[in-house]
Amino acid sequence: MPEPLKGKVAIVTGAARGLGHAYALRLARLGADVVIADLNLQGAARIGEELTAASVMAEVEALGRHSLGVEGDLRQPEQAERLVAATLEAFGRLDVLVNNAGVAVARGSGTLATETTPDGFDYLIGVNLKATQLCCAAAAPAMKAQRSGIIVNISSQTGISLLEGGNLAVYGAAKAGVAYLTRALAAELGPYGIRVNAIAPGIVETERLKRLDPAMGIGTPEQLEAIALRRFGQTEDLAxxxxFLATDLSGYVTGQVISVCGGAVLHPS
Incomplete structure (x- = not known):
């Protein structure tokens, strides 16, 4: 397999399981050394997701790459800064940042706008939007010094198009904020040779999705019928x-939010 990222270093947040796990392995297969950042580096075991090694870091190393695991709550500025500092100390550079860490539901809170508790609101905005901004701010100085870098933020279909009845309202608002932040960062960092884009996943069949309470209204037969390709996404679809976004294939692409939803969203964003 070609290795267009050979010699490059990537950070993937929320990479201990699910989509972040898939992103980390894809970047490793493309040649990058990968830093695995998560609140809990044993996140896969908690939801029953099977790994091929003892940890995601070990999986990356089994592919012939170097890896580093960093635990921390990226809603805290010092933790985002520590993540980047640890990366630079271990590898001496930072080429790709994937801001994947996020969560759709706050424990003890409703999912509709009028039912979301104040604590739930702060949590959802913090994990999905604030952490993304903090990681971008922490990574920017190193990328500016290199005059190169790639940032890929993870938005959501919910940040582009409403779910039925306004479900996951604050999550959607946070992910819409990620989309706007992506465009703003592209304008700010473009003159330094840094490209910033976002992926907006639709419904993806992760282990976490399979274990969601059906009452959450995610992955319903009605939603499946609304997808032009008539299937939910797989992690490899997103990877x-x-x-594309992490390699030179997208060398003239920045400030874009790419909806990867199988045709669930068919109008301009």
């Missing part, structure tokens, strides 16, 4: 688009 394919990350490969």
């Amino acid at each position: 394919n688009v990350l490969e």
Whole structure:
């Protein structure tokens, strides 16, 4: 397999399981050394997701790459800064940042706008939007010094198009904020040779999705029928688009939000 990222270093947040796990392995297969950042580096075991090694870091190393695991709450500025500092100390550079960490539901809170508790609101905005901004701010100085870098933020279909009845309202608002932040960062960092884009996943069949309470209204038969391709996404569908954005294939693409939803959203964003 070609290795267009050979010699490059990537950070993937929320990479201990699910989509972040898939992103990390794809970047490793493309040649990058990968830093695995998560609140809990054993996140896969908690939801029953099977790994091929003892950890995601070990999986990356089994592919012939170097890896580093960093635990931390990226809603805290010092933790975002520590993540980047640890990366630079271990590898001496930072070429790709994938801001994948996020969560759709706050414990003890409703999912509708009028039912979301104040604590739930702060949590959802913090994990999905604030952490993304903090990681971008922490990574920017190193990328500016290199005069190169790639940032891929993870938005959501919910940040582009409403779910039925306004479900996951604050999550959607946070992810819409990620989309706007992506465009603003592209304008700010473009003169330094840094490209910033976003992926907006539709419904993806992760282990976490399979374990969601059906009452959450995600992955319903009605939603499946609303998808032009008549299937939910797989993690590799998203990793394919990350490969495009993280390599020179997208060398003249910045400030874009790519909806990867199988045709669930068919109007301009």
